[in-house]
Amino acid sequence: MNxxxxxxxxxxxxxxxxxxxxxxxxxxxxxxxxxxxxxxGPNAIARMFGISGTYCGNHLxxxxxxxxxxxxxxxxxxxxxDYGKAEEAETAxxxxxxxxxxxxxxxxxxxxxxPETIVAKLQGLFEPGQEVTxxxxxxxx
Numbered sequence: 325m326n327x328x329x330x331x332x333x334x335x336x337x338x339x340x341x342x343x344x345x346x347x348x349x350x351x352x353x354x355x356x357x358x359x360x361x362x363x364x365g366p367n368a369i370a371r372m373f374g375i376s377g378t379y380c381g382n383h384l385x386x387x388x389x390x391x392x393x394x395x396x397x398x399x400x401x402x403x404x405x406d407y408g409k410a411e412e413a414e415t416a417x418x419x420x421x422x423x424x425x426x427x428x429x430x431x432x433x434x435x436x437x438x439p440e441t442i443v444a445k446l447q448g449l450f451e452p453g454q455e456v457t458x459x460x461x462x463x464x465x
Contacts, residue, residue, distance in 0.1 A: 335361075337408040340373040352387050362403040365391045371400075372407045 330346045332338070334357040343351060358369060366381030366389075373380060381391070404410070429449065433442055450456055 335406070337372060340375050343373065348387055352389075355384060355387070355389060358403070359389075362406075363393075363399050364395045364403045365393075368395055368400040368403050371404060372409055 330350055332346060332350050332354050334354070338354065343354065346354075355369065358364065362368075366384050367377035369384065370377040370380030384391075431445070433445075446458070
C-alpha cells in the first residue's frame with residue numbers, strides 16, 4: 325500500500341497551507357529551489373506565503389535552513405514578481421528599521437496553556453526595559 329502522492333513545481337508559487345501539507349523533505353526541496361535562484365531570506369519567502377516573517381523564519385530554521393546577510397529590495401521584488409506577487413513587490417517595505425517602533429500588537433495563542441511560552445514570545449518583541457502596556461483577555465474553553 326502506498327502513501328499519498330505530493331507534487332511540487334519548482335518556480336511556481338504555493339500557498340502556505342499547501343506548503344505545510346507536504347512532507348518536510350519536499351518543503352526543503354521547494355525552499356532550496358528558491359534559494360538557488362534568489363538571494364532572499366525568510367521575510368521575502370513569508371511575503372510570498374502571506375504569513376509573518378518571524379513565523380516563516382522559525383519554520384524554515386526548524387527544517388535546517390540558516391540565513392545570513394541582507395536581501396536587497398530589488399532582489400526581493402524580483403523574487404516576489406516571479407512568484408506571482410507583483411503587488412507585494414510594488415509595496416515592499418521601505419521603512420528605516422532604526423526609526424520604526426512597534427506600537428500596537430495583537431496575539432492569539434491557542435492550545436495548552438503555558439505561561440512560559442507566552443512570556444518567551446513577548447520577550448522577543450520588545451527591547452529589555454522598554455515601557456509597554458499589556459492588556460490580557462482570556463477566553464477559556
